[in-house]
Amino acid sequence: MVASGLDPATWKGVIESLEEFMPYYERANRATTFGRLERWRSLASRTASPADAVLEIGPGPGSFAGTLPCHRVYLLEPSRTILRFSRYHLRDPRYVALSGLAEAIPLREGTVDKVFCIFSFRDFLDRRRGLEEVHRVLRPGGELHILDLFRPPPGLQRTLMDFWLRRGAGAFVDIVVPARVRRAWKRNPYVELRKTYEAIGPGQDYADLMREVGFDRIVATELQLRAVYLLEGVKPSTT
Numbered sequence: 001m002v003a004s005g006l007d008p009a010t011w012k013g014v015i016e017s018l019e020e021f022m023p024y025y026e027r028a029n030r031a032t033t034f035g036r037l038e039r040w041r042s043l044a045s046r047t048a049s050p051a052d053a054v055l056e057i058g059p060g061p062g063s064f065a066g067t068l069p070c071h072r073v074y075l076l077e078p079s080r081t082i083l084r085f086s087r088y089h090l091r092d093p094r095y096v097a098l099s100g101l102a103e104a105i106p107l108r109e110g111t112v113d114k115v116f117c118i119f120s121f122r123d124f125l126d127r128r129r130g131l132e133e134v135h136r137v138l139r140p141g142g143e144l145h146i147l148d149l150f151r152p153p154p155g156l157q158r159t160l161m162d163f164w165l166r167r168g169a170g171a172f173v174d175i176v177v178p179a180r181v182r183r184a185w186k187r188n189p190y191v192e193l194r195k196t197y198e199a200i201g202p203g204q205d206y207a208d209l210m211r212e213v214g215f216d217r218i219v220a221t222e223l224q225l226r227a228v229y230l231l232e233g234v235k236p237s238t239t
């Protein structure tokens, strides 16, 4: 469970639903996080500088990538529909679109200074393989920043998060997305979101996985209810 990821059928459904949901994704996410989204994202990008070449895995609509000051920003995305969507919002030549998966990143070893996975790590098909690929494309001393929703260990926080995702979050979609649009959807995005949440373990498990893959100086910052974490690590300079 920890090192593997979504099964291919679930993954396909998640991608199809994200493609339909993309025009409303940002507004819905801001609403369901009660406006905390921007603060969490800026925490993840606080060390990014104009001197950096960076990679964002799974840019979605490009809202996070659009805030980065870096001279080169690779956008890696498996869905051509979503990639077109993010490119539409990010027309500056600093942005380079790459079609592909985190599990096989189409970049040479040591290409980037930083990698960001902002709410995309949970969707990986193979999380260990994805982390190994991130480690490969980072230069020695380069940083990985993962911001995501994890399923808390059994206890009060898990009960609250499970309840919120079953009953609460979907209601925001009804407010944010017009009914005629929702009626035309093949899938409910919050049903798909729940599947990705149920298929991931506690954030701390993935800090351990980062260590196993070879990352160093790992810090797990809890942002909400032992469910939202910022996991950060560095590729050692000596490897």
Ligand SMILES: C[S@@+](CC[C@H](N)C(=O)[O-])C[C@H]1O[C@@H](n2cnc3c(N)ncnc32)[C@H](O)[C@@H]1O
Residues within 6 Å of the ligand: 015, 018, 057, 058, 059, 060, 061, 062, 063, 064, 076, 077, 078, 079, 082, 100, 101, 102, 103, 117, 118, 119, 120, 123, 124, 125
């Ligand atoms: C929930 S969206 C995150 C969007 C954005 N990063 C944000 O700040 O909210 C997840 C993104 O990850 C992409 N994704 C899913 N599986 C992936 C994989 N195995 N490799 C790379 N990207 C993936 C999806 O297509 C989508 O663009």
